[in-house]
Amino acid sequence: MITIGSFDIIGIKTGTFRLDGGAMFGVVPKVIWGGHEDVDGQNRMLLATRTLAAVSRDRKAVILVDTGNGPKWPADEAARFAIEPDGSAIENGLRRAFDIGESDVTDVIVTHLHFDHNGGLTEWAGEPGGPTRLRFPKARHWIHREHWDYRERPNEKDRASFLKRDYEVLAGSEALRLVDGDEPAAPWDGVQFMVCHGHSPYQLLPVFHGGGRELIFTGDVIPTSSHLRVPWVMAYDLHPLTTMEEKKRMYARCRENGAVLAFPHDHRIAGARVDFAGDKPFVAEAIDLGAG
Ligand SMILES: [Zn+2]
Numbered sequence: 001m002i003t004i005g006s007f008d009i010i011g012i013k014t015g016t017f018r019l020d021g022g023a024m025f026g027v028v029p030k031v032i033w034g035g036h037e038d039v040d041g042q043n044r045m046l047l048a049t050r051t052l053a054a055v056s057r058d059r060k061a062v063i064l065v066d067t068g069n070g071p072k073w074p075a076d077e078a079a080r081f082a083i084e085p086d087g088s089a090i091e092n093g094l095r096r097a098f099d100i101g102e103s104d105v106t107d108v109i110v111t112h113l114h115f116d117h118n119g120g121l122t123e124w125a126g127e128p129g130g131p132t133r134l135r136f137p138k139a140r141h142w143i144h145r146e147h148w149d150y151r152e153r154p155n156e157k158d159r160a161s162f163l164k165r166d167y168e169v170l171a172g173s174e175a176l177r178l179v180d181g182d183e184p185a186a187p188w189d190g191v192q193f194m195v196c197h198g199h200s201p202y203q204l205l206p207v208f209h210g211g212g213r214e215l216i217f218t219g220d221v222i223p224t225s226s227h228l229r230v231p232w233v234m235a236y237d238l239h240p241l242t243t244m245e246e247k248k249r250m251y252a253r254c255r256e257n258g259a260v261l262a263f264p265h266d267h268r269i270a271g272a273r274v275d276f277a278g279d280k281p282f283v284a285e286a287i288d289l290g291a292g
Contacts, residue, residue, distance in 0.1 A: 001097060001288075001289065001290065002213075002215065002260070002271075002287060002288075002289060003211075003213075004054075004190070004208040004209065004210055004211070004213045004214065004215050005189075005190035005208065005209060005210015005211050005213070006056050006057050006058075006189065006190055006210060007054040007055065007056055007057075007061075007063075007190060007191075007208055007210075008054070008055050008057065008097070008098070009052060009053065009054045009055075009208060009215060009262075009289065010052075010053050010093060010097045010289050010290065011050050011051070011052055011053075011262060011270035011271065011289030011290070012050065012051045012052075012053055012089050012090055012093035012094075013048050013049070013050055013086070013089060013270075014049045014050065014051050014067065014068030014069075014085060014086055014089045014090060014120060015048070015049050015068050015069055015083065015084050015085035015086050015089070016046060016047065016048050016049070016082070016083075016084050016267060017047055017049065017069055017081045017082055017083045017084065017116065018040060018042075018044035018045060018046055018047065018081060018082040019044060019045065019047060019081065020042075020043055020044055020045075021033065021034075021037060021039045021043050021044065021045040022043065022235070023234065023235045023236060024037075024045055024047075024223070024227075024234055024235075024236075025226075025227075025232055025234070025235075026232070026233050026234055026235045026237070026240060027231075027235075028231070028232050033226065033232070036226040037226055040082075044081075044082065046267045047116075047223070047224070047265040047266075047267055048265055048266060048267040049066070049068030049069055049085075049116055049117070049264065049265065050066075050068075050262070050263065050264050050265070050266070050270060051064055051065060051066055051067055051068060051089075051090060051093075051120070052064070052065035052066070052206075052217050052262055052289075053065075053090070053093060053094060053097070053098075054191075054206075054208060055094075055097075055098050055100070056188070059098070059100065059104070060106070061106055061107065061188055062094070062098075062100060062104050062105045062106045062107070063105075063106065063107045063108070063109060063188070063191075063206075064090065064105055064107070064108045064109070064136070064139075065108075065109045065111065065206055065217050066109070066110070066111055066117040066118070066217075066219075066264060067090070067108065067117070067118055067119065067120025067121050067135070068085060068089075068116065068117070068119060068120045069081075069083045069085050069115065069116050069119040069120070070085055070087075070118070070119025070120040070121070070122070070123075070135075070166065071085050071087045071119070071120075071123065072119060072122070072123065072124060072128070072132070072165055072166075073085075073119070074128075074129075085119070085120075090102055090120070102135070102136065103138070105136045105138070105139045106138070106139055106140065107139055107140045107141075107142060107187075107188075108121065108136055108139050108140070108141045108142065109142045109143075109204065109206055110141055110142060110143040110167070110204070111203050111204050111205055111217070111219045111220075111264075112147055112199070112200045112202075112203040112204070112219070112220070113143075113147065113148075113151050113161075113162055113166070113167055113200075114158070114161040114162070114200065114220070115161055115162070115163045115166055116161075116265075117219075117220075117264065118166040118167055119163075119166050120135060121134065121135055121136075121141070121166055121167055121170075122134055122135055122165065122166055122167070122169055123135050131169075132165050132166075132168075132169050133169060134169060134170070134173070134175060136175075137175065138175075139175065140175060140177045140187075141170055141173075141175050141176055141177060142177045142179060142187075142204065143176070143177070143178060143179070143204060144178070144179055144180075144184070144195060144202035144203075144204045145178035145179065145180050145202075146180075146201060146202040147200070147201055147202035147203065147204065148176075148178055150200075150201050150202065151167070155238070157236075157238060158200055158236065158238060161200075161236075179193065179204065181195075182195055183195070184204075186206065189210075190208060190209055190210040191206055191207065191208055191209075192206070192207045192209065193205065193206060193207070194206075194207055194216070194249070194250075196219065196221050196242075196243075196246045197238075197239060197242050197246075198221065198233070198237050198238070198239045198240060198241070198242030198243030198244070198245070198246050199219070199220040199221060199234070199236065199237045199238065199243055200220070200238060201238070203219050203220065203221070205217050205218065205219045205221070207253070207259070209257070212258070213258065213260075214253060214257045214258060214259035214260070215259065215260050215261075215262055215271070216250055216253060216259050216260070216261050216262070217262045217264070218250065218261050218262065218263055218264065219264055220234070220236075220237075220264065220265075221243055221246045221247060221250065222247060222250065222261065222263060223263060223264055223265040223266070224263050224265050224266035224267075225263060225266050225268070225269055225272055225283050226266075228247075228274060228281040228282065228283070229280060229281065230244050230247050230248065230279075230281075231244060233247075251274070251276070251281055254273075254274050254281075255276070258273075260272065260273045260274075260287050261273075261274060261287075262287070262289065268286075269283070269286040269287070270286075270287060270288070270289035270290070271286070271287035271289050272284070272285065272286055272287055273285040273287060
């Protein structure tokens with residue numbers, strides 16, 4: 001656990017999955033990235049899905065950031081990505097760290113609508129393959145309006161990552177909260193939103209700050225600690241040069257504000273304090289975001 005301002009923050013590992021190692025590192029050749037990540041017989045590297053849970057000291061705000069792949073996977077699709085969700089991880093994590101449960105969640109920040117970040121937003125209402133319902137029906141679900149609109153017209157490069165079963169039930173729901181602009185205000189003291197476009201349009205990433213400390217949820221700008229180097233960007237990104245600039249924006253906060261990073265997909269560490277050798281960032285210290 002880490003305390004930033006009025007929030008106690010933990011990372012909850014909601015499962016693991018595997019994606020093609022080459023796709024994860026773009027133009028970086030395997031002879032180089034292979035020194036950082038192992039792959040299975042199908043060249044797939046192991047990834048975690050990590051939910052950030054930020055709970056205010058007075059327990060009035062219980063914020064989740066992303067919800068992982070979730071449990072709604074047909075066996076053949078789950079096998080393709082080696083998806084292994086832990087459906088009780090969020091309940092267990094909240095219980096262990098804060099003695100609260102899923103029904104106490106007040107807010108969910110939806111960074112972007114790719115399936116590996118939102119499968120846990122919904123569950124089958126009845127039979128698998130039928131209608132879905134919200135997993136956190138009392139919570140406000142925050143997403144950037146432009147990204148929400150983008151789901152209706154994703155381009156051919158990333159449209160396979162959008163699964164309506166994960167989020168479409170939010171359409172017309174009172175639970176949906178849309179934010180606007182390049183610097184949208186967050187509804188909690190001690191939280192800013194950073195808007196990023198390189199990976200997918202209008203990715204919404206929270207920055208927690210206070211008491212001289214800062215934590216950035218890096219989203220798919222820096223999915224794992226193996227992606228710290230600026231040019232090590234994913235082939236999935238729509239605009240890799242933009243991702244590189246967004247990494248530098250985050251590193252400026254690391255240098256100037258002492259920000260620490262929380263990664264959504266690193267299977268080894270939840271977060272890190274980074275330092276720089278020249279302009280090359282590296283993990284100076286792993287940050288334990290366990291339930292304590
Ligand atoms: Zn993504």
